[in-house]
Amino acid sequence: MTLTIGQLAKKVDVNIQTVRYYERRRLLTPADRKPSGYRLYGDEALKRLRFIKNAQALGFTLREIGDLLSLRVSTIARCGTVQVKAQAKLRQVEAKVQDLRTLARALQNLVRACQAGRTTDHCPILRSLEENKRPLAGTGRTRESAAGRRTGRDE
Numbered sequence: 001m002t003l004t005i006g007q008l009a010k011k012v013d014v015n016i017q018t019v020r021y022y023e024r025r026r027l028l029t030p031a032d033r034k035p036s037g038y039r040l041y042g043d044e045a046l047k048r049l050r051f052i053k054n055a056q057a058l059g060f061t062l063r064e065i066g067d068l069l070s071l072r073v074s075t076i077a078r079c080g081t082v083q084v085k086a087q088a089k090l091r092q093v094e095a096k097v098q099d100l101r102t103l104a105r106a107l108q109n110l111v112r113a114c115q116a117g118r119t120t121d122h123c124p125i126l127r128s129l130e131e132n133k134r135p136l137a138g139t140g141r142t143r144e145s146a147a148g149r150r151t152g153r154d155e
Helices: 005-012 016-024 043-057 062-073 079-113 124-130 143-151
Strands: 039-041
Touching (some): 005 039, 005 043, 016 043, 043 062, 079 124
């Protein structure tokens, strides 16, 4: 099977520019080119593009996806290596879920503190947004320290 860039993009439901971007990132390469210069893609490109999109849906970055693609074509790599990468991604996702729960609690507390009949100059939600540092849902942490924990650096 031979596909043009438009046909490939349509099969995976991505934009043509996305395919070109993945080419620039060396995640995808055309199998051949027509004399006119049009890119041609085969089954492997279709599999790779689906792989990229599915891995993105699981939260993997393009750099991580590049690593996974390298493991996919390696004859000496072990599934355990892929498992380690998936476990690391799972830990990142679980940390994000915890941070989102904390944010939800903070927003719930702000909503509860709001007295809808007041004028906006006395609105606790607006006031809390003006503060330099605000605790997240009674955790004693600030939004800034939570961001530092996620990125591995305290700011």
